[in-house]
Amino acid sequence: MLKIENLQVAYGGIQALRGIDLEVPDGKIVTLIGANGAGKSTTLRTISGLVKAKAGSITYDGQELLGKPINQILEAGVAQVPEGRRVFANLTVLENLKAGAYLRKDKDGIKKDIQWVYELFPRLEERSWQLAGTLSGGEQQMLAVGRGLMSRPKVLMMDEPSLGLAPLVVQGIFDIIREINKQGVTILLIEQNANMALKTADIAYVLETGRITLSGTGAELLANESVKEAYLGKKRK
Amino acid sequence: MKKTNRETIITAAVLLVVLIGAFALDAALPSYHIAIKVVKKACVYSLVAVSMNLLNGFTGLFSLGQAGFMLLGAYSYAVLCIPVAKRAGVYQYFDGGLVQFSLPEIFSGVLGGTVGPVVGMLCALLVGGLIAALCAYLIGLPVLRLKSDYLAIATLGFAEILRAFFQWNALGPLTNGSNLLKNYPDLGGAAAYVILVGLFIAVILLLVNSTYGRAFMAIRDDEVAAEAMGINLAHHKRLAFIISSFFAGIGGGMLAMYMGTVQALSFKSAMTYEILLIVVMGGIGSITGSVLTSFLYIASLEWLLRGLDSGTFLGISSPIFKNGFRMAIVSVIIMVVVLFFRKGIMGDRELPDLFRKKAKKEEVSGNE
Numbered sequence: 046m047l048k049i050e051n052l053q054v055a056y057g058g059i060q061a062l063r064g065i066d067l068e069v070p071d072g073k074i075v076t077l078i079g080a081n082g083a084g085k086s087t088t089l090r091t092i093s094g095l096v097k098a099k100a101g102s103i104t105y106d107g108q109e110l111l112g113k114p115i116n117q118i119l120e121a122g123v124a125q126v127p128e129g130r131r132v133f134a135n136l137t138v139l140e141n142l143k144a145g146a147y148l149r150k151d152k153d154g155i156k157k158d159i160q161w162v163y164e165l166f167p168r169l170e171e172r173s174w175q176l177a178g179t180l181s182g183g184e185q186q187m188l189a190v191g192r193g194l195m196s197r198p199k200v201l202m203m204d205e206p207s208l209g210l211a212p213l214v215v216q217g218i219f220d221i222i223r224e225i226n227k228q229g230v231t232i233l234l235i236e237q238n239a240n241m242a243l244k245t246a247d248i249a250y251v252l253e254t255g256r257i258t259l260s261g262t263g264a265e266l267l268a269n270e271s272v273k274e275a276y277l278g279k280k281r282k
Numbered sequence: 283m284k285k286t287n288r289e290t291i292i293t294a295a296v297l298l299v300v301l302i303g304a305f306a307l308d309a310a311l312p313s314y315h316i317a318i319k320v321v322k323k324a325c326v327y328s329l330v331a332v333s334m335n336l337l338n339g340f341t342g343l344f345s346l347g348q349a350g351f352m353l354l355g356a357y358s359y360a361v362l363c364i365p366v367a368k369r370a371g372v373y374q375y376f377d378g379g380l381v382q383f384s385l386p387e388i389f390s391g392v393l394g395g396t397v398g399p400v401v402g403m404l405c406a407l408l409v410g411g412l413i414a415a416l417c418a419y420l421i422g423l424p425v426l427r428l429k430s431d432y433l434a435i436a437t438l439g440f441a442e443i444l445r446a447f448f449q450w451n452a453l454g455p456l457t458n459g460s461n462l463l464k465n466y467p468d469l470g471g472a473a474a475y476v477i478l479v480g481l482f483i484a485v486i487l488l489l490v491n492s493t494y495g496r497a498f499m500a501i502r503d504d505e506v507a508a509e510a511m512g513i514n515l516a517h518h519k520r521l522a523f524i525i526s527s528f529f530a531g532i533g534g535g536m537l538a539m540y541m542g543t544v545q546a547l548s549f550k551s552a553m554t555y556e557i558l559l560i561v562v563m564g565g566i567g568s569i570t571g572s573v574l575t576s577f578l579y580i581a582s583l584e585w586l587l588r589g590l591d592s593g594t595f596l597g598i599s600s601p602i603f604k605n606g607f608r609m610a611i612v613s614v615i616i617m618v619v620v621l622f623f624r625k626g627i628m629g630d631r632e633l634p635d636l637f638r639k640k641a642k643k644e645e646v647s648g649n650e
Contacts, residue, residue, distance in 0.1 A: 093510060116512040124510075131507035133500050135567070135630065144500045147493065148512040196512070 046070050047092070047123065047200050047233070052101035054087050061087040063255040064101065068248075069200060069233050074226050076234040076242040076263065078276060079252035085235045086128055088252070089202050092233075093125040094118045105200070119148055124198035128205050128235075130189045134178030138169050141177050141188055145195030155195070162191040165221060183214035190221065194230070201225065202233040207241060219245050239276035243267045251276075289634040296633065301476055308471035316585050318472045319540075324580040325475040326536045331560045331572035332483050333529035338558075339566040340490060341522040342502030344434045346554050347421070350441030351414040351527040352534030353448060353549040357457060358410030359535035360544040363403060363466035372465055373458055380455035385409075386467055403469055404478075407535040414531025415524045422523045426516070438551055448546040463544040475536065482529060487569060489525065498522050499567075563619055565626030570633045575626075587611060 047069035054062040062084045069075045079085050090096040092103055094115040103110045110118050133141050142162060146155045163170035166187040172180065177188055186206055193201055206222070207215040219241050226232050236242035243249055243263040251259035251272060259266060266272050307318055330348060337343050362385045364372055373379035385406045390398030425436045447453070449460040457463075469478070489495055497518050500508040509515055538544045560579055564571030589595030590608040619627065 095506070095509060114514075115509060116514065119512040127507050127510050131504045131510075133503035133507065135503050136496070136499055140496055140499075143493075144496050144508070144511055144513075147497060147500075192511070 046106065047231070048102075048104045049088075049092070050102050050104075052088070052091065052103065053099045054084075054091050054096060055099050061255055062091070062098075065252070065255070065257045067250050067257060067260070069231060070248070071199070071231050072226070072229065073247040074222065074232040074234060074245055075248045075250070076236055076246035077250050077252055078236055078239045078242055078266075080275075081237075082254070083252040084255045085252055086204055089125065089204050089233070089235055092118075092123060092202060116148055119196050119198075122197075122199035124193045124196045124201055126189050126193040126201065126203040126206065129208060130182070130185045132177040132180070132185050132188050132192070134176065136177055137174050138177055138180070138188055139173045141192050142169075142195050145192035148196060154197070158195055158197060162194055165194075165224065166191055183210055183217065186210060186214075186218055187221070190218075190225075194225065198230065200231040200233060202235070204235045205237060206234070207236065207238045215241060239272070240267075243272075289637045292637045293634045297480070301473070301480070304471075304473040304476040308473050313471055320581050320585050321472040321577075322475045322540045323537075323584065324577040325472075325479040326533055326540055327557065327560060327576040327580055328573040329479045329482055329536065330530055330533035331557050331564065331576050332486055332569050333526045333533060334557050335561050335564075335566065335569060335572045336486055336490070336498075336529070337522055337526035338561060339568070340495065340502060341498040341519065343426070343519060343522060344430050345437040345523065345526075346434045346551065346558070347418075347437030347441045347527070348530050348557055349549045349551060349554040350437075350444040351418065351530035352537060352553070353441070353444055353546060354414040354417055355407070355410035355531030355534030355536075356538035356544045356549070357448060357463070357546075358413050358531070359403075359406045359538045360463040360466050361456065362406040362409060363539075364463065365465065365467075368465040372463060373455070375461065376454040376458065379458070399467060400469065403467060403539070407532050410535040411528040411531040414534070415528040418524045418527030419520070422520050426519050426523060438554070441549070441554065442551060445546050445549055457546070460546065463538075464542065466539070468539045468542070469536075475540075478536070482532060483569065483573065486525075486529065490569070494518070494521070559616065563616065563623075563626055565623075565628035565630055567630040568626065568628040568632060570631070571626050571628030574628065582615070583608070583612060 049065060049067045051064045051066060052062050053064050065088065077085050077088060087096060091098050092110065094113060098111055105121055105123055108121060110121060110123065133144060136144065142159050146158065149155055168184055169187055169191055177185065180188060190206065206218050210218065215238065222232055222234065222245060234242055234246065243266050246263035249261060249263045249266045250257050251266065259269065259272065304321060307321060311318055330352060334348050337345050361381055365384050365387060366382060369382065370378040386399035386402030389402035392398060393401055421440050425433060428436055448457045451459045497513045500511065500513060501515060501518055505515060560575045561572055564575035587608045590603050590611055591605050595603055
């Protein structure tokens, strides 16, 4: 279980996270929703070690992750799919996947996992020799997810996988997220698309200006009046 | 897999033809012939261009320090290889200099007169490379925190400072001040250069195709994503900088033996720009492109277009064919090439890629 306690992060004088607590139980899909600037990406970037925290703790299975270098956090089993896809545009699809397995040394395991990713995303196998920069937005997102999976993470954190994608493609991405979860990978999902995220998630947290204001199961939050008003576009009477 | 094999075989055949061509040149022509000179210089430039490509093209670090690292390699080679008997003459203003041994002579004492000198020369080249690499490590500590243009300016400044430093009279016993270093041996003819440079480039190729190479390219394409994959940015940038400088140092040593004399003055920033030009025209991120363009550039500049400076070109005589006209034409050619090959002559393709489709065979026969 990934557990965050009293996490505080500041950029210069600006307090981005004002002490948040959240839990990501094994095998679940957990989502973090909130408006722009609420601190969602900061949370994720702090967990993966890209941003330093001011106070608090992040533990995975009891092991403290905060303050560790990125590669050790990855080796502990927590991987990230960064916001805005960020595929390596001038590398081929296959090379992108191999770059994702950068820290691994087991050649056979890597080969097996490339096949696994190809099974999840048959589109990527068709295009394995294509440069990633020439893929469509949806395919790049598939590649970014596949690349994240190549480190064989126990927890995969995704930062806005629906960003800039057509509704039909978004549906496809969320189907894949469920599929990956079924195969045993815990998912921490950050989304602006609250509707899709809450429908997919087992557990959901609402983040507002650096604080967690609401939490519950996805279905509970979907039915919650204030969530409806703020994030789901409830009709005014 | 069969397809890959076919490409590999054709590529190997092309390389073999180049090698045989170099041996044939050596056998048929006297060593001072312009064709041999062109092949030797182009080999040296290939190596330096590929080393620069490793840094600028594959890792995305825009560095302009190449001439400085070449200078280190060139001086190391010259200082270590001047025969002891000739040192008094070379270092005439500095009492015969500080270094009183010569690697080729030491090794010929141990390994005999035929193998020894060659081993000694190769060792001197390696030492030059290692000194350049060490210097790159030290310079890299502060400089690699910079990005793009700022990194370029800092490395350029480093190279210029180094050039001035080597001309300093107080260093005379080692560097001979602003005087020439000369009388050191050359490795051999065109074939020796082709083989040696081929080996070094092969090492770089292996590196580029390894996990490290993928990490370099990942950093070039997206630093944040690369970091998220667990790639240590600082470590890999430093590594690329050091390796690139190592080969630039070796290239500098080979340039020294090609030229026959070494003087700090000739390692100007213009030399770095020349190599940058080759890298860009050949295709940023293509090793084949760098090599091919080195040969084309050196051959046209040193040989084929000479007539433009001396009055008669392709049988046409004209009063405008005077000193400097050649450079004007070269500039025009460069502009045309850049206009028609937006991503350089090779883009980011390599030699085997050319055989993947049938149509492109003619292009390669001009490789040598």
